[in-house]
Amino acid sequence: MSFIEVKPDSDFSIHNIPFGIISTAGKPTPRVATRIGDHAVDLSVLAEAGLFSDVQGLDKHLNVFSECFLNEFMSLSKPVWTATRKHIQKLLSASEATLRDNEALRQKAILPISSVKTHLPVNIGDYTDFYASKEHATNVGIMFRGKENALMPNWTHLPVGYHGRASSVVVSGTELKRPQGQRVIVKGEDPQYGPSLRMDCELEMAFFVGTGNKLGDPIIVQNAKDHMFGAVLLNDWSARDIQAWEYVPLGPFLGKNFGTTVSAWVVTMDALEPFLVQGPAQDPKPLPYLTEKGPSAYDINLEIKLKPSEGGKYSVISRSNLKYMYWSFAQQMAHHTVNGCNMRTGDLCGSGTISGPTEDSFGSMLELSWSGAKDIQLDGGITRKFLQDNDEMILAGWCEKDGIRVGFGECHGKILPANQ
């Protein structure tokens, strides 16, 4: 229990303690904060007040909370992340007087969430996107290549992934213009230039690399979790018509790199640990470098909510769960580095679209509308196949167990009309 009010349905209980970057009207310089209930807690203020001076490993780096990205803090490595989070939990607990009874410090450090602006939390070096949901890969494969070639022979042997664009990763709340480019309107005819007519979302989660590896030295699967700092929701916006035309043979490019949205609060792997579950059975048995001991999937409820430009409220159009993901985060990291590829603090690895086994759990409008063959029903009789201009979308995600709730807040985006 915290001395700060936390509603039962809040994603940000004292069991969470995520990290993010905030600024305020009165102090526009971005700095590090955590969130609890409907408040942000400015960690740079607590650090200046000496409240972290006895956290081992952090004590000599108190300036990390005055940085405009989390990277410096992340680079301190897992024992420091763990100790810091525990210390913050203690500072915010109802039984601890230090902050609770320091009215002046509380005024300065504890800020109503409505008064803060959140920023991209991490300076992302490289962004990789995996393709780790078997249901999604199968669904999209059927639509792009037909049933015969849906799942490629490699898919069950390795977590297929590709490099994405780091420059266009934006924080929740950023509006994105509808992309333009080449797409084929009539099959077999030449492509035309114009705005995407098949604007889509992808429901993903992603982890941030906390500490990396030297070029040439892989991270082994058993150690992978210790290299991960935390996770976020990720919307891998996709222009399906641009993607379908361009993606052979080297993969998606302009169909994706106009924007990727992540949620603002990075939930630590420590906070997610209680929600570990066994993932899907893997057949064939993975090669030894991908073989894990113990559970490594996470039971995280996921939702896609859509508010149409016509107005009204958000409708839930999909309910999925991260536990459906075939290849775990740890397997992704081990695979990514098995050839010696180096990861750096701040690298982002997306899961790929998380589709569940049923039609109402698909993680993209491409799947939900089955490539536009059927309508997605919204409240008030409104329908969609793909996104229209000024539609807004929220991804949500949360864990619940034994009365404890840990969640990710929202990953929000709005599609603006294309440039004229």
Add this chain to the structure above:
Amino acid sequence: MSFIEVKPDSDFSIHNIPFGIISTAGKPTPRVATRIGDHAVDLSVLAEAGLFSDVQGLDKHLNVFSECFLNEFMSLSKPVWTATRKHIQKLLSASEATLRDNEALRQKAILPISSVKTHLPVNIGDYTDFYASKEHATNVGIMFRGKENALMPNWTHLPVGYHGRASSVVVSGTELKRPQGQRVIVKGEDPQYGPSLRMDCELEMAFFVGTGNKLGDPIIVQNAKDHMFGAVLLNDWSARDIQAWEYVPLGPFLGKNFGTTVSAWVVTMDALEPFLVQGPAQDPKPLPYLTEKGPSAYDINLEIKLKPSEGGKYSVISRSNLKYMYWSFAQQMAHHTVNGCNMRTGDLCGSGTISGPTEDSFGSMLELSWSGAKDIQLDGGITRKFLQDNDEMILAGWCEKDGIRVGFGECHGKILPANQ
């Protein structure tokens, strides 16, 4: 003519004036330099001595030459790059006394190239690799997918590109371990884990983005050249067996991201301007957003040289030219941003393998050995199909016209044995 000796076959005449990052035993902090003949010129020393104080646009940012990457200088935009290069040409010319007659400053600033260490010149945000040589795309297409599907329908409509890995881009001279991973030894059987058995190079050039664009606002093709800072040689090392197994449907990943080598000296687009030529005819006519006025290909001679682990000297195994590239750098940049994707100072865009029309001008060992079907002949009767451990490779590139030579130096790499 410079007062510093420049041999006739040097890549670094006074017409070049590239930019790079150096350090020395006596001063290990990396900083900005140019190169002329067999000397590096420490620009941070010249800046401190006041020699750039009347270069407009640079005068208020003289600290850019004390940075450990070129990015700060690059962000000052093209008029400043142009003025700075011209000013350096004047300072180094035989007729200019300022530096020529200042013995103490010369001692401090002009360093024998053998005494300096070169570093990765640019802090790379995103690295994109194109696939812009028709000959290469056709050759590889035949080998990976058969003659029928060699060149995909999109290829003649747009410059196909994909995102690469920025973290593993290294400077010339860096040794790389042979990557390990999954590859299929016998067609149709399950993959095995082990070192790549088909280690290859790719002869490429690349440009660095000098100034970028805001997310959502494309760079139009007519303006693209003004956004490019300069060019380098690039070796896109490729593990063909890993790549062949993993690359469907989302493109190359671990077959590439274990290392990419760039040459140390960034040759400015200004220095390359005299070598502009008309590129290959484009049929079909590109869409308006890809339509250029005037020549935009560069006549740059390229070579691949291989020194086998058995010893001996380097053998030239391919002679190609950048002018064979079907899609120009400007078209690549316009296409990359047409959907609103943002480029940032320091982004790297590779051309893709530059293969010429003849068998001795192919830009990869995959093509030169036709997927291992024939031997590549080296001096002394030694042969190769792919790279062996401890083989060394140099890419070279230079322009020549009217007695003027501007070149890139070398892009060197060595393949070390895989981890045990």
